[in-house]
Amino acid sequence: MKLLKKNEERLIKAISKVIGIKEEKIQNYSQNNEVLNLLKRPKTIEPTKLQMERINLLNEFLVNYSITKEFSHKKEISFTNSKEVGEYFKYLIGNKKDKEVFMCAFLDRNNQLIDIKKISEGTLSAAIVFPREIVKEVLDTKCKSVVFSHNHPSGNTEPSDEDIALTNNLANIISPLGIKVIDHVIVGDDITSLKDRGVIGYDKDHQFIVNTNEEDYTVGKEYYKNHVDMFIESLLNLADIDHKKINNYLNSIPQESNSLYTNNIISIVEDPTRAKDTLNLNKKELSKLKIINDFLQNYNSLTNISKAKNKINGPTQMARLFKEKVKDEGKEDIYLMLYNSKLVLLGVEKITNTREGNIVLSPKDILSKTLAYDAAIISLVHTNSPNNYETTNLAMEIAQNLFNILRPLHLNIIDYLIVDDKNFTSLKEKGLMPYTVIGMGDYKKVNIGIDKDYHEEIENDEYEMEF
């Protein structure tokens, strides 16, 4: 039997004590192996389930202890390139061979480390990442940017399509909060930075490229024009309306506002009776227009649900979703529309209740629904209210209130629509949304003491609207 060195004897005793494996077994193993290799390849000594659990625990403890020793003497850690980030994370999770671990480093504006958190732990080949958890940590740490990292237990750090898609998805979610995704580093036997690979989008300032909400929301004049032309062409073909009548009508309607112009054109088929007068339609033309109108109403009803999953490209589309509701029910209500950061509609909820003849609206309820849907953006649609000064003023108050409640959570209210059976008003289009006019002076006069009262509003849970 090989004579064990004194240090080896101490180590064997120590491992035996901590893991619970007999010393003789470890001594036998050590005859042909380094003792500590036992921790890397424990199955060779056939440990019991409990012993295996303790080996895993000890391994994890040793890795984490090494990290604290390595970094605890530093007062601050800042990352200036992907190599530094990669080495840091490789130290943390690069050696994990049993599961994928997804981590996030939260950095300040100088890329100095504020904190590092484990976001999720998965299986050998996958880790489920909940963006909401990241957003929560992002808000908690007050960071300005983040770096993601996860390990590939196989050691091969080649990014998968899912890795890239996840990074883009996360960037799209947290960018609206003003937080930049600097990099996503995959660690294993090697280090792969998605930033260095150029597989995630950065501009020349190394900022993640995502579509801003504003770009998504604003539809250019050209886009409108092309679609108006195509719409008119199909209408002429379907309804056999005299070209001259259409042209005269188009020349008579104001073209300053894209949505108003389009809305007037759409109204030809949406309100054939009105169109009869404005376009001077004959009986045959009116009859065909009515058939088209019926068809479109049925078509819209049928496809509204599936369309709700599409991106909302502007207030016209938003208002159209409520056309049937306005016509059919005729009841004054406010609906909350919830979107993700790319303005994909996640859901629509009615948020008003009637109590003792008053319509009651709860800001807390709106906030809780927004969080429940994981929404990044909301808009409100006020149905069947007189489209007048009073309603607009009330809408501005509500929008301002919600703006002040949502803003600290980096959530956004993008529009407030007042929809009746004839038309709609978009506060955004009129430049009356709070974030577009804040600091301009006049608007603040109509606020209802938002900053100091906002906590009170939340406490009181709801406020009643007087109509």
Add this chain to the structure above:
Amino acid sequence: MKWNFRKSGIERKTIGSDVVDNINEMMLKLIDTSERDKDIIKNYLEHNNIDDLFANYEGLGLSKDTMEQIESLIVIIENYENM
């Protein structure tokens, strides 16, 4: 664990807070001992780091078996670091 407070009021951790919490938790799991000794270690780690524990465990009033287990951990760590 080192802390660094800045004017901005952001609390900085050079090691992720999860990592530090994990180490303490794992330490407590690895030491197979009485609730009394676990409480002593837990309380100690609330105000000190794990290296402080390794340096001062003999003066904490822990049982002989607990001290032997901590000593075993120290031996494993020393060897691990020299690997």
